[in-house]
Amino acid sequence: MSSRGRSRTNAGAALAQRKILCIVTGGISAYKSAWLVRLLVRRGASVRVLMTAAAQRFVAPLTFEVLSGNPVPLDMFAPRSWVEHVDLAQWAERIVVAPATADFIGRIAAGLADDLPAAAVCAARCPVLIAPAMNDGMWANPAVRRNIERLVADGRTIIDPGTGELACGTEGTGRMAEPEEIAGAVEASFGGRPLEGVRVLITAGRTEEDIDRVRYISNRSSGRMGFALARRALELGARVTLVHGPADLPAPAADEVKRVGSAAEMRAAVMQALPRCDILVMAAAVADFTPSRTGRGKMRRSDGPVSLELSPTGDILAGACAKRRAGQIMVGFALEESGGEAAAKRKLRGKGCDYIVLNTIGPRTGFGAETNRVTVFRGTAKVAETAIVSKDEAAAAVFDALLGDSRLRKAGS
Template structure:
């Protein structure tokens, strides 16, 4: 897949730059030619000598190099590559790309090319979650830029959360998918994620503890395999992935409408933790405490999104995957749920308090199909997502 492919690797200035050295080695092992571009900030973290030695190539770093620019070197570099990879892609690099700056070699290369570009972001969790960075990501995604990561994890600064650069093997996989189109190229997949919020009054609502981490990871893994992903998310605590179409909703009814509006799709993965009930008489004013006692709340059942799509007579996706978050008798309850809802697969997990799975970084799931139950070992949610995405690709093939 990578043999004889020419990859222009731009190394940004972040502590994760050390991973770029291993990335070069792994790409060359697979037969790729790696042309390195080292930013000025990147050279503070890895040396030109180490990058040159591992790539077997001269490094490029200066926009105003007289020898290279005599032949418009930045144009030639940007046009001769099969793929441009930025790893790490810092907040500053993403901002300059989104704004169309061309004040150094790296930004000029990315502005002067029609070659596909893949970013592997890496930055502090607060920097990644900042509205400016999220706006830049959405702008770049709309421009057709691909993303791999970032992952959740421990930061060099001691904080924990999204912003850690994807691991080298993940970037290599994403590069392969970008160059080959991936096994899900041409497939449209719907993913729902996060909780729903069902309002009681303007300041109170019914919700659950879902963070949206697993659904986000699944959408990202499907996109890495080449799928065109529609991501319908409730108010999750993790940011949505890059490279996908994002539709934000609040309530179960809004989620159903968004799902129906996204059809037809080849596959649908319902990872959202949809509230089972809503308040029938939502107040338009904040409810006050009174001496008369507790307020009386009346509930109605929310629409069953999974069952609605599973039972469609026309336009049903070829593969419908549901989730079952249980606290006991996980396999038995999930197996019964698959039959009751009419979906093809159920991904079941134990979300009892002792597992730490709800809102945590790991998951332990059992995949329920008509053939039976396949229990997977406990692993990171990103790994669960990749394994599920690969199974989906096999099923659609």
């Protein structure tokens, strides 16, 4: 999922003069949208509002007209509104749908344009941020999940709903993110620092497992992907600890950089830093096997044939997941042959992590390449997917997906 939500930038700086189209749909949390519009206006944005017919049953358009200082067109076929859906979509630099009902999510996922708000989303060329709000059963419904995945694949940003008391009286996941969080997400989408206050631990590069004093077993990882992730996390304002093995290029200047050699050293460094991080991203290519015995000196050809016994290394990601504290977000990487989705999801389940980033082995993807193609899964849901892009862009897509995670709002606050 690509979204962001906890910018702590100075109110006003990022949104001054920004043109934001707010779409209000027919959920009980429509009353909170009045506050969202107020916040956006206060932060300097120019705000227009569209409402579905159902939304007008919850809050009067007059409220939004007064708060935004602009008329709220209601009827697609009224003379004043004939081109309003296209005009407003073109005017807007961001569209934010809050609350987004299950119904509206379904309509925009299907590309429908049967009222002014849906037509505006359909005609949009700017980023669209969507803050779902619904009963927990609706949020868990497979059809809603499919529609959310579809929207993510279409490049829309989902601002995760929170967990807690719902308007229907039950407890669960589905309550709309708070207006301050949504305003922060809009602000961050213009280049704020949404990870300010969040501590990210990233591993990168390869490991080297000694055979003797001069030889080792390793792999083709260049460190590019992990370093790109560290750079992106820094750009987003995070405090970054980078644990990296040997790499083909210099490491970025993270807040803390620890260089290690073997898988065992990497494991020790990760475990030491783990309690202090909010997000662990395990992008390093850690050796799965290490020589059972390491020669003390240099093995000589004249000593005759050598057979190498390899023992499995400790699984760093699984070990970290087993020791995680509440609220920590664990992200693994899976390098698979083409079509490795099932294997990546198995890895996610097996390790107990929250997200898995699948990259495939290919001439322009995976180890060593300058470019990559990544697919991010959260549980079984695909939350981000790129074409073959630079590793910097792939890193941005990974963090866009993480930024929607409601646990980050607590970590950064």
